[in-house]
Amino acid sequence: MEIDRRAFIASLGGVAAVNLMDHEAKADALEHYMEEKLDAGVAAQQPEKFPTVAEIEAQIETRPFRRGAGSVFTSSRGNVKILEKMPDKPTLHDFFRLRFAPANHVLQSATRAMKTGMSEEIILACLLHDCVLSLIKPDHGWWGAQLFEPYIPEKSAFAIRYHQTLRFYADDDAGYEYPDQYYRIFGHDYQPPQYIADTYKMLKNHKWYMEPRLVTVNDLYAFDPNAKVSIDPFEDIIGRHFKQPKEGLGFDNSPSAHMWRTLSRPDQPL
């Protein structure tokens, strides 16, 4: 076992404290320190115990909000904050800056899609695939596709809609593994509901299967807390493929305009 001498001495209160200890006390302290380190090392090697579906359900009444609420409506730490007002004619960029921020996960996902040479439709889908989580979480694939559908290529909307389904199904050939985070958030004994199983069956035979599958592949590798990402590399792709309405998102009478308005003004009581 490697011992970090400085850390050990610091744990005892520093050099001065160590100098006051007799030989036996030092030996005791070292043994105690090493036992703690060993325990921590062994604990780290134990497989994580994932919750069951029932255990997750038992947490529902421990929270003042429902898990499905969009992130603009809740705060994980204390009260929610005043949101900066959106411009009169908001653009996608404005939403990224003021409502989807930090959007690190989707930016990582799209960055990876770009670096691995995927199509612009896929890169755009990766960039947008989880943005709707600011509004609502359950069925985020369907909600997300609906939010963006009036403005993006059909393939990108298809990829956003169905990435949610394919996240539940591993695909060795495509390089998609079922993630541990799903054991954590759904329960290790979770079975996707029938409509998800039916959708998966449909997708397996669909000519565009790989569109949402590639979103899931990039999704999996986009949880790096140290990644430095920006929306700047995607400006051209957004310019080419996102039909920004001149009235601003929310004011163009599109089928999803009301969703953009809700994101703009989540503090409206009605």
Place this chain on the structure above:
Amino acid sequence: MHAQKGAVLLFLSGLREKGVRPLFALAVTAASAAAAGQSSSIPGLDITVTKVERAATASLRDCPPGSNTVTAVTRPGEQFALVSVAFKVSQAYRPAPMKRPSITDTTDKAYNTAATFVDVGSVPEFSCTFPFRVPEGTKLKALRIENASFDLSKLEP
């Protein structure tokens, strides 16, 4: 480093004088099938297989690796074969998309990894661990990276 070891030895001798049998002496360090690494290269990229291990979980990271926090978990009857590979990039390397590595077992059945090469050449030297989901007890034969093949049988734990 020597000073640190000296301090530890001093404390250990104190323990021995007290007749204490330190629990940590029983700690088993992780077995490594390292050594015997084999090297091969594709133009500008020196590749050395360094280790083969087995595990119930596998960290999902690209190659070169970042700090992605997602892990894959095995199902009953499966395990991950973790193949560690060291890479050195020379000036002769010309960045190009690389296929995901694959392995074969002793019956020549092939297995894919979820790990992908992303931005190879962005750092001069790096090491990647490729996870392969295999049935428990599978004996590995070879690793394939692009056109290069590496014998894994000698590195098996």
